[in-house]
Amino acid sequence: NAGVTQTPKFQVLKTGQSMTLQCAQDMNHEYMSWYRQDPGMGLRLIHYSVGAGITDQGEVPNGYNVSRSTTEDFPLRLLSAAPSQTSVYFCASSPAYLSYEQYFGPGTRLTVT
Amino acid sequence: TQLLEQSPQFLSIQEGENLTVYCNSSSVFSSLQWYRQEPGEGPVLLVTVVTGGEVKKLKRLTFQFGDARKDSSLHITAAQPGDTGLYLCAGEVGGTSYGKLTFGQGTILTVHP
Numbered sequence: 001n002a003g004v005t006q007t008p009k010f011q012v013l014k015t016g017q018s019m020t021l022q023c024a025q026d027m028n029h030e031y032m033s034w035y036r037q038d039p040g041m042g043l044r045l046i047h048y049s050v051g052a053g054i055t056d057q058g059e060v061p062n063g064y065n066v067s068r069s070t071t072e073d074f075p076l077r078l079l080s081a082a083p084s085q086t087s088v089y090f091c092a093s094s095p096a097y098l099s100y101e102q103y104f105g106p107g108t109r110l111t112v113t
Numbered sequence: 114t115q116l117l118e119q120s121p122q123f124l125s126i127q128e129g130e131n132l133t134v135y136c137n138s139s140s141v142f143s144s145l146q147w148y149r150q151e152p153g154e155g156p157v158l159l160v161t162v163v164t165g166g167e168v169k170k171l172k173r174l175t176f177q178f179g180d181a182r183k184d185s186s187l188h189i190t191a192a193q194p195g196d197t198g199l200y201l202c203a204g205e206v207g208g209t210s211y212g213k214l215t216f217g218q219g220t221i222l223t224v225h226p
Binding site: 004033035040041042043044045048058059090092101102103104105106107 | 117119122146153154155156157158161201203213214215216217218219
């Protein structure tokens with residue numbers, strides 16, 4: 001099993017550009033989520049999904065969209081990048097019956113200039 | 114306002130010393146987890162505690178969940194350079210399902226040889 005994979009590893013965007021961060025898991029986990037990590041802030045939940053076709057907002061959803069068409073994939077879209085979205089983004093998955101055990105991907109480091 | 118407060122934020126010690134990291138909140142958590150994160154990687158789950166007063170041991174690491182399920186501590190005995198990393202606590206508030214976690218801001222631990 002590859003676990004949770006994220007692409008790209010690094011990305012630089014200009015203000016106003018859009019892009020999609022990819023996340024995939026091969027563990028058949030129902031629950032997937034996106035976090036951003038900023039210095040001194042821990043991880044903050046952006047969006048999450050409890051299964052294919054179901055998504056909901058987390059703590060900091062503004063400026064981001066998600067969709068969940070399959071169990072395996074959970075892409076995060078930045079609609080119009082802003083410097084405040086410079087961060088490290090982590091995708092995580094969790095089996096529904098062990099809701100507190102989260103498996104994280106390696107992260108995407110995004111810089112918006 | 115951070116729902117989960119971790120202290121200290123930074124800890125720099127010599128190999129062989131003992132240390133304790135604290136995670137406190139005014140909210141009651143149905144479960145609380147501790148993660149360890151190394152540079153350039155995603156967090157990795159160390160332990161989950163779910164019962165007030167619960168104590169779990171993982172080799173030289175001892176985790177405790179407060180009786181009222183509002184706080185937790187991580188104690189490391191005889192720290193080693195390999196313990197260096199970012200330690201994060203994360204709680205699931207009020208029995209919400211599917212692992213919707215709130216993270217503390219983290220404790221950066223450096224263990225010098």
